[in-house]
Amino acid sequence: EVQLVESGGGLVQPGGSLRLSCAASGFTVRSNYMSWVRQAPGKGLEWVSVIYSGGSTYYADSVKGRFTISRDNSKNTLYLQMNSLRAEDTAVYYCAREVERGGYFDYWGQGTLVTVSS
């Protein structure tokens, strides 16, 4: 059974850093496209970042230069390193598996809440 479990969210001050983790089971992270999608409180979905099976990475303009997506193949885990956090980064962050040839997200984690506030 495919499962994605995020962790690492919490309260952080503006300018601070946080690393989110997404532990996968039932499939191999390194062989799949993996994305982060976020949702600010009461708002819609916003794509954040993707890492392709080949290792290429892409970011939304809103997080470029501040966030870094990566994976640990030995742990079958996806990460999102978030630096220079701003109030507008406050959101529930979901990891999701992206189907390579279609670009849609077929499995999602339960989400982890990041709150940026002083």
Next chain:
Amino acid sequence: DIQMTQSPSSLSASVGDRVTITCRASQTISSFLNWYQQKPGKAPKLLIYAASSLQSGVPSRFSGSGSGTDFTLTISSLQPEDFATYYCQQSYSTPSSFGQGTKLEIK
């Protein structure tokens, strides 16, 4: 970047109704259009991919159509568990983008 616009933003309907939600892309996206359902406090769930393909396990009352820039999600006969927020997503180009959502409420 491609902008996705859904209409309506909210919709009131009754159990048994037929409902249609529209999604429009700011440029052509072929059939790279996907639909998700989200209930409060839960992760989104994939319903339809590639504009009209039903994801495994999703009831057949859900259907999708369209290509190019205009797409629709139709629920043929609303069930109580269908009251939720629906999002479209384009996967034609990076960055991927979502519509703003359509909240389907009980009348």
